[in-house]
Amino acid sequence: MATANRRSSISSRERILAAARELFAARGFKGTTTASIARRARLNEALIFRHFPAKKDLFTAILREKLEDERLARIIDAAECRSMPVEDAFRLVAERFAEAFDPVFLRLYYHSALEDHALADAFYDQFVSRFVALVEQLIVRGIRECRFRNVDASVAARAFTGMLRSYFLTNELFPRHALRGDPKEISLGFCDLFLNGVTRRRPARVNGKGRRWMP
Amino acid sequence: MATANRRSSISSRERILAAARELFAARGFKGTTTASIARRARLNEALIFRHFPAKKDLFTAILREKLEDERLARIIDAAECRSMPVEDAFRLVAERFAEAFDPVFLRLYYHSALEDHALADAFYDQFVSRFVALVEQLIVRGIRECRFRNVDASVAARAFTGMLRSYFLTNELFPRHALRGDPKEISLGFCDLFLNGVTRRRPARVNGKGRRWMP
DNA sequence: TAACGGTGTAAGTGACCACTTACTAGAGTA
DNA sequence: TACTCTAGTAAGTGGTCACTTACACCGTTA
Numbered sequence: 001m002a003t004a005n006r007r008s009s010i011s012s013r014e015r016i017l018a019a020a021r022e023l024f025a026a027r028g029f030k031g032t033t034t035a036s037i038a039r040r041a042r043l044n045e046a047l048i049f050r051h052f053p054a055k056k057d058l059f060t061a062i063l064r065e066k067l068e069d070e071r072l073a074r075i076i077d078a079a080e081c082r083s084m085p086v087e088d089a090f091r092l093v094a095e096r097f098a099e100a101f102d103p104v105f106l107r108l109y110y111h112s113a114l115e116d117h118a119l120a121d122a123f124y125d126q127f128v129s130r131f132v133a134l135v136e137q138l139i140v141r142g143i144r145e146c147r148f149r150n151v152d153a154s155v156a157a158r159a160f161t162g163m164l165r166s167y168f169l170t171n172e173l174f175p176r177h178a179l180r181g182d183p184k185e186i187s188l189g190f191c192d193l194f195l196n197g198v199t200r201r202r203p204a205r206v207n208g209k210g211r212r213w214m215p
Numbered sequence: 216m217a218t219a220n221r222r223s224s225i226s227s228r229e230r231i232l233a234a235a236r237e238l239f240a241a242r243g244f245k246g247t248t249t250a251s252i253a254r255r256a257r258l259n260e261a262l263i264f265r266h267f268p269a270k271k272d273l274f275t276a277i278l279r280e281k282l283e284d285e286r287l288a289r290i291i292d293a294a295e296c297r298s299m300p301v302e303d304a305f306r307l308v309a310e311r312f313a314e315a316f317d318p319v320f321l322r323l324y325y326h327s328a329l330e331d332h333a334l335a336d337a338f339y340d341q342f343v344s345r346f347v348a349l350v351e352q353l354i355v356r357g358i359r360e361c362r363f364r365n366v367d368a369s370v371a372a373r374a375f376t377g378m379l380r381s382y383f384l385t386n387e388l389f390p391r392h393a394l395r396g397d398p399k400e401i402s403l404g405f406c407d408l409f410l411n412g413v414t415r416r417r418p419a420r421v422n423g424k425g426r427r428w429m430p
Numbered sequence: 431t432a433a434c435g436g437t438g439t440a441a442g443t444g445a446c447c448a449c450t451t452a453c454t455a456g457a458g459t460a
Numbered sequence: 461t462a463c464t465c466t467a468g469t470a471a472g473t474g475g476t477c478a479c480t481t482a483c484a485c486c487g488t489t490a
Contacts, residue, residue, distance in 0.1 A: 012467080028330060030245035034448060044469050049449060087414075111329055113388045114243060114322060124389050139413065148413040155404045156413055158385075158394055159378045166377030166384075173328045174339050179373055189370045197412030198354065198363040198371055199302075227437085249478060259439050264479060 013051045015041040021062050025107040029059055029115060063112065063119040066105055067126055075100055076130045078137065086142040087195055090160070093135065094187040097164050101183070103172045110169070132157050156194075163190040228266045230256040236277050240322040244274055244330055278327065278334040281320055282341055290315055291345040293352065301357040302410055305375070308350065309402040312379050316398065318387045325384070347372050371409075378405040 019041035023032040034055055038045035052058040066072070075096045081089040112120040136157035142148035164187060171178040179186060234256035238247040249270055253260035267273040281287070290311045296304040327335040351372035357363035379402060386393040394401060 026331075028243060028245065030243065031330065033446085035446090045448090046450080046470090047468065050467085055448065107329060110325060110388075114326055114329070115246065116241075121389065121391070124392060128389075129392055142413065147415060149411070149415050151408065151413055152404060154394060155401055156408055158382055159405050159408045162378040162381030162385075163374045164377075166381040167373055169381075170373075170377075173325075174336065174343075176336070177339060177344055179369060181370075186370055189367060190374050193366065193371055193374045193412065194408070195412050195414045196364070197408065197410050197414075198357065198366055199410050199412075200362060200364050201416070248476080250476090260478090261440090261480080262438070265437085270478065 012041070012043055012047060015043065016048055016051055016058070017062060017065075020058050021104060021108065024059060024062065024111065025104045028111045029056075029117075059112075059117075060119055062108065063117075063123065067119075067123060071100055072127055076127060076134050078134050081134070081138060086138050086145065086147055087191075089138050090135075090191045090195065091188060093138070094164060094191050095184055097131075098168075098184045098187045101168050106169065106172050128161075132161050135160055160190070160194045163194065227256070227258055227262060230258065231263055231266055231273070232277060232280075235273050236319060236323070239274060239277065239326065240319045243326040244271075244332075274327075274332075275334055277323065278332075278338065282334075282338060286315055287342055291342060291349050293349050296349070296353060301353055301360065301362055302406075304353050305350075305406045305410065306403060308353070309379065309406050310399055312346075313383075313399045313402045316383050321384065321387050343376075347376050350375055375405070375409045378409065 016037065020032070020037045023037055023040060026032075034048055035045055037058075038048060048055075048058065052061065075093070081092065084092070109120060109123060113124075136153045139148060139151070139153040139156050143150055143153070167179065167186065167190070168183070171183075231252065235247070235252045238252055238255060241247075249263055250260055252273075253263060263270075263273065267276065290308070296307065299307070324335060324338060328339075351368050354363060354366070354368040354371050358365055358368065382394065382401065382405070383398070386398075
């Protein structure tokens with residue numbers, strides 16, 4: 001510790017948080033030692049306990065930061081969506097989702113969900129379920145405006161958000177199998193599939209009746 | 216320990232595996248102690264180390280069991296799908312997925328994926344990626360047979376499998392927000408959405424042109 | 431019956447971990 | 461200068477953990 005002497009406690013607090021965020025994300029709560037956090041933050045382990053009464057409080061502080069993230073709040077703010085055609089609203093929502101995606105937090109989030117941490121539930125309440133609800137409202141509106149079929153809105157909302165969530169989760173956890181391409185474009189591809197499905201519309205030249213067409 | 220005396224080593228091995236499976240699933244690898252496994256299996260901790268050289272070998276034994284699961288192998292066996300219309304193949308695949316779903320294993324799997332366990336990757340290679348590949352082949356076939364639009368098959372395959380995976384994952388991790396209803400029916404609902412999308416087909420009475428219809 | 435091997439156990443053991451204690455260094459202020 | 465307050469540290473401490481050791485029990489077989 002030749003140099004490091006004159007450092008404000010604010011910056012050391014930030015350094016502890018940053019180091020802890022990365023380590024908790026990579027190894028989970030139990031898998032991360034306070035000694036390793038101190039090592040990565042390049043400061044003494046005892047300092048951690050000056051700033052946070054216990055290891056678990058450090059963990060909750062990190063999740064809480066996200067709970068107060070304004071960028072995330074913007075995604076579930078439906079205001080702008082109301083004034084545009086539903087189809088465009090879907091595209092906007094998908095793009096926003098791709099923008100807000102944070103791989104470090106994703107890992108933290110699933111770690112804490114699996115470890116049954118109360119804050120993961122809080123995060124779900126505050127963001128995920130409201131995001132699903134926003135999508136559901138859009139679908140209901142689409143049906144009312146006769147643009148959408150009369151589908152089950154809650155199932156459809158899960159389907160749409162599921163495509164997005166699963167895509168980002170898999171890309172992060174299994175990078176070897178990640179889908180190549182710009183995440184925003186792929187998210188827009190999901191929009192197209194969600195809106196139109198894969199089935200071909202009535203073909204230009206009808207050469208059969210019912211559901212049986214020739215290949 | 217009044218009674219328990221005459222018990223075969225086979226049954227104790229099974230009991231160790233069963234106890235470990237539940238605990239690892241609930242708390243992850245680091246979060247589970249060998250003492251707690253012994254307590255749940257109602258036997259002495261030292262016995263665990265007679266059957267498995269180390270804790271991690273117990274964990275890998277559990278994942279390996281799944282890797283050899285025949286029921287899972289059936290899902291990605293495309294044989295039966297080839298002889299039926301693509302639409303029906305999708306419904307079959309979705310139903311099989313719902314049948315094979317195992318919540319205990321799901322947790323184990325994501326725990327090990329987050330903890331960067333090599334066997335999680337092996338599981339992805341052996342099942343998940345082959346499942347996605349099967350769906351992708353079905354889509355390619357649907358396009359070739361002119362039943363499907365000319366969509367990007369790999370994106371569409373992720374979309375379809377993502378709906379299913381995300382639905383089951385969320386139901387397990389956030390039961391308070393679980394979608395009510397029979398999982399098989401909901402999976403079939405996803406099929407419908409995937410095949411047809413949400414957008415309404417050309418309406419019976421056309422009362423406008425372009426994309427702007429009246430509500 | 432005596433030696434053996436498979437099944438089980440109680441009691442460690444050293445390593446590691448979250449957290450504490452008791453201390454130093456220096457800046458601000460009277 | 462003397463006091464105080466804050467930032468920082470080295471060296472514990474008690475508890476927990478994965479894993480080991482040494483031994484008991486008992487059915488089988490030579």
